[in-house]
Amino acid sequence: MRVTLKTTVRTVIVVAVLLSSTQLFGTSFATSSRVVREFPVDPAGSVWIDNPFGSIDVIGTDSNVISVTADRTLTAPDTVTLKEASDGVALSFEGDTKVRLIRTLLPPMRNVRWAVLVNYVVHVPRGVNVKIGGSKAADHIHVSNVNGSVTINGFSGTVIMEGVVGASVVNMVNGRIIYDCTQKPAARAQVQAVNADIDMWLPANSNFEWVANTINGDMLSTFNVKARSFNGSVFHGIVGSGGPTINTESMMGHVAVLVRGTNLSDAQSYRVNEPGHPGGPDVLRQPAKKIQMPFVNGEFVFAASVADVTVGEVRGNARIETGAGEVELGAVFGQCNVTSLGGPLNLGDIMGSLFAHTGAGDIIVRAARLGGQVTTDGGLVRVIYAGGPMTLRSGGGDIIVRQFSAFMDAETSSGDVTLTADPAQKSIKVTARTLQGNIVMNVSPRFAADIDATILTSDPDMNEMHIDFNGISVRREQVGNKTRIRATGKINGGGERVELYAEDGDIHISAQNVTPLRLANPK
């Protein structure tokens, strides 16, 4: 009995060690199989290939049949899962001589523990139209020597179009797209990608119209591109005598049309500084940059299409213009002018006047000592300290000011406005408006002002005026189907005008003892 127990324990230990070692070394089970098929197809027919995982090679031939070789590889951590994978993956060959459909079929709710890779090599008659879709992950999609039209829609991988003569449409997300055209372009090419670089090599005597667009990358060519023009960030140019349109568009990658035999490094950028362009180039045509610096000793002028800018300290004026990105400035000793078409702005201690605008995103300002203007087309505006007169605007979002000492003008189309007046100031002029939201204004109990606060509401029971001061008269009147609640009067004997307006929200003027903020002096 003791021997048996000992043996069992040993066996268990050995099994555990083996199991753990297989896990450690990532051992998995795999199986491969090959399927070969041949089908007749019309010389001008179509071949559709739908393969989520795996490479696809389509080669044009002089034959009049489609020849398909599919290599299927399945991997799984155990034999049971491998069996499940084997049962779940099917290769489907459908259609007729007009349209042939080749598909890899996967179960709709796939177990992620197994993986499948099907590599297709398809020989087709040269004149057929090829359509490749549903590709999620491929090492490559290679189409060569095809005279018919080619359409490719995929997610990631390298697309290689070699000797493709007909019209082509390629739409990818990630990866790379390469065209190698042995003949002058005779048909339209529409090549789009999100994160992929696009490189096209064409014969030197090609004639075509080039349309290029990229936000983050560059537009490059070794051709002599004539009649160049920009429409926003979209470039138009003519190569040779013009001809079919080659449209290359990549959001984050570069786009290039190159003479066969030349390299990308020889190419000229057509993105920046078109001569004779009044007022300098559009910011979206500036190259993308990423800046991270502890300080700039003097003036800082910066412009980029896509940029993340982080500067700890600017010992002078700062002028920043971006198409998109995050801007973060620690301290600016002079004037600060930041314009972004989109992206959050995080600004620290601004000692000169401030102008900050973003097309979308939050703006946070730690201190605007001389005040200024801060606007966003949509997003939150938060100012910790406003030492001078300020104008704050939001196309939709809250506006919060922790302490203001001078005239404050805040307006949002939808959102709450919360303003806290400097307790050391006896009276400050204020204008605050929200077209959908609440206004809360915190002032010291000694604050003096002429109050004119209005609520326009469709539900007068829900929206209320709370004013922690005496001497205010409140009137209600019906305006169409809404009720206007208006509070006017002088508090603490009257002072600067405080004008508040809220639609479908509350107004609260709260008297409270607030601890004043103290700013450190710049070193």
Added chain:
Amino acid sequence: MPDCDSMRENMPLLLTESLDPARRELTHQHIETCPICVAEWSAYKETWQILDTLPELDVPARVKQRFLAEVSPAAVTPNVVPFRRRVAPRWLAQAAAVVIIAGGAFYGGHRMTPQVQLAPTPAQVTAIQQAMPAAATYSIAESRVLPAASISPQIEGRPDIQNVQFTDASPSNNQIGVSFDITSHVTVTGRPTDKSMVRLLRYVLENEDKQSPSRSRAIDWVRSTYSHVGNPDPEITEALANVLRNEDNQGVRIKAADTLQSMQSTMTDSTRDALVEALKNDPNPAVRIKAVEALAKLARSGGSLDPDMVDTLRKKASQGDENVYVRVKAAEALSSIQPK
């Protein structure tokens, strides 16, 4: 727990509603946070319930005599013996508590009941159902019916009672009813992960008066609280998703989307759908930015993105009239996706 002993001493008084409000609140808070005292408190309540079901019997004279005979010598013993605390069986402690409670309750109730005057003075009705055996949990409900026995005879403060109605549905059964609206201030304490707390916050987020600034504050508070919790309850993220879908105030929607971004670990399909919907259709670019940033973060963390989400990101990245920053963020999200 250093104060467990004193809290346990409070338990019988809590059961008989004889604690002052401050100590009562303190004791409740302790019980809710101390697993040992929770068990003790449950035992007390259980015993109290059992007591309620026991028939009242007279002690037989023979038993009474023997009991007194046993007790008497100990009462007159001249020796002072040092007190040593013994680990008594739990049932013995419960039995002793029952005796104290029953005696205390009878004495207290007998003295205080005739002094209650409800009608002439505005008064606060404090429903202390936690202490009552019949209702172990306090129900936050729009309307409910309470038996008079479950209401504390002590009315504290000056609660505002309105819309008072008197009913006597069946004159023969000697039962009357008084209905009223009352505004009371309730503080609910508990761990952020307590289901009741989660449900309460969900209710506040989804049903709070839309124009009230408290919804915005609620989101701020939920964010600061649950960003420290390892796995916030999915109900919280779903509530935020509903705010993102339904709220008119754009500032509140921005906050909801921003808060969802910080709660990646408990994203449900419904939450992801709300973010995708916001990215597709929200008119405020800041909401779309927050939504695309949340999806980008999800993609970077290897979270599952269904084909609809990928398609939406793809369209956004290529949409010429979309804000450039939204497009860039959509592209970044797509670059992080590993198709599975």
